[in-house]
Amino acid sequence: MLTDSPATTSAAPAAGRPRPRLAAAWARPAVRLSALGAAVLVLTVVYCVTDVPGSLAFALEIRSLTVLAMLVVATAVGVSTVVFHTITQNRILTPSIMGFDAFYVLISTIIVFSSGSASFLAFDQFTLWVTQVVVMVASSVALFTWLFGGKRRSIHLMLLVGIVLGTFFRSATEWMQRMLDPLDFQVLSDAMFASLTRPDETLLVLTAGLVLLGCLAVVPLLRTLDVLTLGEPTAVGLGVDHRRVVMLLFAAVSVMVAASTALVGPILFLGLIVANLAYSYAGSFRHVWTLPSAVLIGVVCLLGGQLVLERLLGFGGTLSTVIDFAGGLFFLHLVLRKGAR
Amino acid sequence: MITLEGVTKRYDGQTVVDDVTIGLGGDGVTALIGPNGAGKSTLFGLVGRLLHPDAGRITVDGMDVARTPSNQLATTLAVLRQDNHVAARLTVHDLVEFGRFPHSRGRLTVHDREHVERALSYLDLDPFRSRFLDELSGGQRQRAFIAMVLAQDTKYVLLDEPLNNLDLRHMTEIMRLVRRMADELGKRVVTVLHDVNFAATYADRMVAMRDGRVVADAPARDVMRPEVLEAVYDTAVDVREIDGKPVALYYG
Numbered sequence: 001m002l003t004d005s006p007a008t009t010s011a012a013p014a015a016g017r018p019r020p021r022l023a024a025a026w027a028r029p030a031v032r033l034s035a036l037g038a039a040v041l042v043l044t045v046v047y048c049v050t051d052v053p054g055s056l057a058f059a060l061e062i063r064s065l066t067v068l069a070m071l072v073v074a075t076a077v078g079v080s081t082v083v084f085h086t087i088t089q090n091r092i093l094t095p096s097i098m099g100f101d102a103f104y105v106l107i108s109t110i111i112v113f114s115s116g117s118a119s120f121l122a123f124d125q126f127t128l129w130v131t132q133v134v135v136m137v138a139s140s141v142a143l144f145t146w147l148f149g150g151k152r153r154s155i156h157l158m159l160l161v162g163i164v165l166g167t168f169f170r171s172a173t174e175w176m177q178r179m180l181d182p183l184d185f186q187v188l189s190d191a192m193f194a195s196l197t198r199p200d201e202t203l204l205v206l207t208a209g210l211v212l213l214g215c216l217a218v219v220p221l222l223r224t225l226d227v228l229t230l231g232e233p234t235a236v237g238l239g240v241d242h243r244r245v246v247m248l249l250f251a252a253v254s255v256m257v258a259a260s261t262a263l264v265g266p267i268l269f270l271g272l273i274v275a276n277l278a279y280s281y282a283g284s285f286r287h288v289w290t291l292p293s294a295v296l297i298g299v300v301c302l303l304g305g306q307l308v309l310e311r312l313l314g315f316g317g318t319l320s321t322v323i324d325f326a327g328g329l330f331f332l333h334l335v336l337r338k339g340a341r
Numbered sequence: 342m343i344t345l346e347g348v349t350k351r352y353d354g355q356t357v358v359d360d361v362t363i364g365l366g367g368d369g370v371t372a373l374i375g376p377n378g379a380g381k382s383t384l385f386g387l388v389g390r391l392l393h394p395d396a397g398r399i400t401v402d403g404m405d406v407a408r409t410p411s412n413q414l415a416t417t418l419a420v421l422r423q424d425n426h427v428a429a430r431l432t433v434h435d436l437v438e439f440g441r442f443p444h445s446r447g448r449l450t451v452h453d454r455e456h457v458e459r460a461l462s463y464l465d466l467d468p469f470r471s472r473f474l475d476e477l478s479g480g481q482r483q484r485a486f487i488a489m490v491l492a493q494d495t496k497y498v499l500l501d502e503p504l505n506n507l508d509l510r511h512m513t514e515i516m517r518l519v520r521r522m523a524d525e526l527g528k529r530v531v532t533v534l535h536d537v538n539f540a541a542t543y544a545d546r547m548v549a550m551r552d553g554r555v556v557a558d559a560p561a562r563d564v565m566r567p568e569v570l571e572a573v574y575d576t577a578v579d580v581r582e583i584d585g586k587p588v589a590l591y592y593g
Contacts, residue, residue: 089428223447227439229429235392238493239415239443285429311356 029282029289036281036296043303051311067303068208069199073267074274076211076260080219080253081271082278082287082294086228087246088155091279092334094271095257097159098140099166101266105192107132113176113322117187129203129262132211136258144250149243193320196264196302207263214256216293217248225249225287267320269271269327274298276334298322342366343388343497343531348397350383350553357383359553360397366497368528370519372544372561373533376574379550381533382423385447385501389420389537400543401497416441419495423502425486427474433485434470437461440492460492463517480511487518491526500532503538512536516543541565549573562587 025031036337044067052059084095096102111128112120143165147158177185218225227235236242261267277286278294305319343366351359351503358380373381386392388399390406399406401418419440427436437460449457460560461467464484466583474482483503485510490498500519511541520543522528534540538563540547547564551573557564562569565587570578579590 091428223442226447227442229431230427230436230439231425233389233391233420234425234439236411237389237415237420237422238439239410239412241411279429285431285435 027283029284029286032281032283033289033292033296034137036293036300040296040299043307044257045299047289047303047307057103065199065201065204066197066306069196069204069264069322070299070302070306072208072211072303073125073196073260073264074270075215075295077261077267077271078205078274078278078294078298079215079291080256081275082219082291083225083249083253084271085275086287088159088224088232089229089251091276092272092331093159094269094275095253096266096269097272098143098162098254099169100136100140100254100257100261102166103136103139103172104132104167104261104266106173107135108191109173109176112184112188117181117184120184120191121187125203129206130198132262133258136261137254140254140258142250144247148250149247155246177261190337192265196306196319199263209257210259211256214252214259217252221245221249222287222291226285229285265320267323270298270301270323270332272334273323273327273330275299276330342402344400345384345388346398346400347388348384348394348399349382350387351394351395357553358387358394361553361555362397363548363555363558365531365548367546368529369523369545371511371529371531371546372540372541373531373547373548373550373554374535374537374540374564374573375550376385376588380553381550382501383419384550385422385499389418389422389499390414412443415493415495417495418497418499419490419493420499421486421490421501421503423505425482430473430475433466433477433488434461436442436485437466437476437488437492440489440494443493456492456494462481463491464488471475479506480508480514483507483511483515485520491522496529498528499528500530502533502535504536510540519543537565537570541587541589565589571584 004321047067048060049056081094084093085091108120111123143162144158147161148155157174177188180188224240227238227240228242228245230238232242274294274297277297278290280288281297282293284290301323302319305322309319309322343363344364345361348361349356354543361380361384365482373384375381383392387394387403388406390411393407401409401414404414404417408416409478434457437457438449438453440460441449445453459584461470464487464489466481466484469477469485477485485501487503490500503515503519507515516539519530519532523530532544534544537547541564544561547557547559547561548555549564550570556573557569565580567578568578570580570589570591574591576591580587581590582588
């Protein structure tokens with residue numbers, strides 16, 4: 001009864017011709033994810049046991065902490081960005097649009113501005129971390145319950161308000177930084193580059209705990225996230241309790257982002273890269289595959305980047321500048337490609 | 342039955358659906374017609390729990406839409422909105438599988454897969470099953486979405502302007518399909534249509550809205566009268582009988 005023109009029908013089936021076995025295996029998401037896992041393992045071993053100046057045991061102790069920090073940060077950033085993309089139906093955003101990192105920088109700036117860099121450096125790391133996390137989570141939860149939880153229920157309005165607030169935080173930060181003593185400014189801008197090496201052990205464990213908590217909230221919703229990719233109207237039609245699910249996911253995202261930002265500093269641009277690489281790499285749109293892919297790609301980027309910087313180029317420290325630079329180029333590529341379509 | 346009692350919806354003080362009391366979803370196909378801005382899509386949004394009424398009550402087979410768990414409603418009522426844009430790259434088969442979500446929460450059983458297969462072949466989508474949605478023509482994509490709704494296996498099916506942006510052949514194709522779904526599968530279809538002639542040809546009952554109110558609700562033949570249609574659309578409409586069927590002429 002329903003007929004289509006012969007031209008379209010004959011071009012349809014792609015599965016007719018048997019593909020070579022290797023290519024067929026590579027098309028499977030499980031194989032692709034395993035390959036990524038293997039890459040992470042290899043990089044970890046290379047990073048930990050090569051180029052050891054003194055005692056291997058000591059090097060292992062220090063380096064395993066760095067690797068763990070990278071794993072925690074990659075998980076927080078990868079999971080939160082992919083979830084954020086699905087909720088907002090937009091793949092060139094990151095949770096930083098809600099002003100997370102701007103807020104983090106603002107809080108640090110206020111501390112330096114009001115009591116000087118000496119006291120900022122002397123500030124108890126633990127108190128600082130707890131304050132940052134609590135303030136960031138509380139303000140983002142307040143923002144989305146106000147703009148999404150109530151009668152209005154608009155994701156776009158919430159994003160817009162987030163952008164405005166982020167801009168406000170940035171301007172306030174800049175205004176204060178202009179009035180800082182050059183030395184204070186130096187200390188502050190040094191501290192604002194994300195640093196993954198030599199993390200504080202207690203804070204790392206706490207951050208890992210919070211990120212794990214966020215993941216535990218997301219995992220039962222993996223299949224629901226798949227349905228959310230169809231958009232709100234269709235998801236609601238298929239029986240998803242959209243408001244409850246989105247509120248829960250937002251809460252998980254803000255906890256993960258706040259914890260990892262407070263640990264290492266602003267690094268959300270990484271999310272944009274890893275999420276989009278994961279979409280094209282994972283071989284499936286399902287979150288069971290895209291989420292772990294994004295996490296592992298994140299670890300590969302961080303660990304690989306650190307290896308190149310530290311061992312090949314002989315630089316120390318600021319991996320985040322490289323990530324921001326690469327992320328900027330990648331962002332342009334995404335925007336231009338979308339525009340061309 | 343889908344029952345609306347005194348349902349009102351306002352946007353910023355402007356009343357879009359005004360105290361509507363009506364029962365929808367009787368046997369066969371019901372067409373909802375009316376000019377742009379008459380409140381048809383808003384009414385669908387209210388029944389499909391995308392919007393919440395400012396006043397009134399909506400029930401589906403006795404279940405209060407505002408209080409029944411969304412998932413439970415989704416096994417009785419399927420809604421297809423207009424403009425279904427999907428950001429992710431998924432295949433026709435993936436999409437149709439989503440129709441089983443209310444039943445399986447994403448873990449498909451053998452029974453669910455049978456439903457998916459049946460929906461795919463009912464819409465002649467077997468040759469396209471592994472195609473990505475963005476590789477399909479408008480008519481094929483609309484069929485894929487209808488297949489998803491069919492796999493949902495609900496008693497009621499709500500279609501919001503399913504003929505949007507389709508050419509003559511695909512419009513006819515979709516409407517025949519809607520008729521078959523009602524006749525062969527016993528679906529109770531309610532659909533928003535802009536073309537009154539399609540509505541008169543394929544629907545059993547026509548409901549006309551204007552300014553947020555229901556202004557006509559009758560068997561299709563009784564709505565297809567010049568005075569009724571002119572009152573609904575504010576446009577001169579002539580109705581002629583061609584081969585025993587009423588045809589509205591509004592091109593002059």
